[in-house]
Amino acid sequence: MCWIWGLPKQAFHRPKLAAFRKNAALSNKKPCDGCWAASICAGGCYHEAGIRQGSLLSPNLHYCQWIKSWIETGLNAYARLSVQVPDFLDNLSMLRGHEPLPESIYKKVSIIC
Numbered sequence: 001m002c003w004i005w006g007l008p009k010q011a012f013h014r015p016k017l018a019a020f021r022k023n024a025a026l027s028n029k030k031p032c033d034g035c036w037a038a039s040i041c042a043g044g045c046y047h048e049a050g051i052r053q054g055s056l057l058s059p060n061l062h063y064c065q066w067i068k069s070w071i072e073t074g075l076n077a078y079a080r081l082s083v084q085v086p087d088f089l090d091n092l093s094m095l096r097g098h099e100p101l102p103e104s105i106y107k108k109v110s111i112i113c
C-alpha cells in the first residue's frame with residue numbers, strides 16, 4: 001500500500017489528493033449506509049482503517065459502538081447544557097476568541113424546535 005499525495009517541500013499533489021478524497025467519500029462506504037452517526041463519524045480515521053482494515057478507504061467498523069456511545073455522550077451533554085446553562089457554550093466559545101452568535105440564529109433554532 002503506497003499513498004503519495006506530495007512531498008513536504010513541494011506541497012500536496014492536488015490531483016492525487018482530490019482522487020483520494022473522491023474515493024474516500026462516505027457515499028463509497030456501503031456498510032455506513034443508514035448509520036445515524038455517519039454525518040459525524042464519516043467512517044472514521046483513514047490511518048486507523050489502513051492499519052486495522054488494510055485499506056485507507058475502509059470504514060472503521062470495529063469501533064462503531066464506541067464512537068456512537070461518545071457521540072451520544074456529547075449530544076446528552078450539549079442538550080443538558082442548553083437547558084440548564086444556556087449561555088455556557090457561547091461563553092466558552094467567546095473565551096476561545098470566537099464572536100458571539102448573532103441573535104438571528106436563535107430565532108432559526110426556535111423555529112426548528
Ligand code: SF4
Nearest residue numbers: 032035038041043064
Ligand atoms: S459508526 Fe460505524 S457504520 Fe457508522 S459511520 Fe462510523 S464506521 Fe460507519
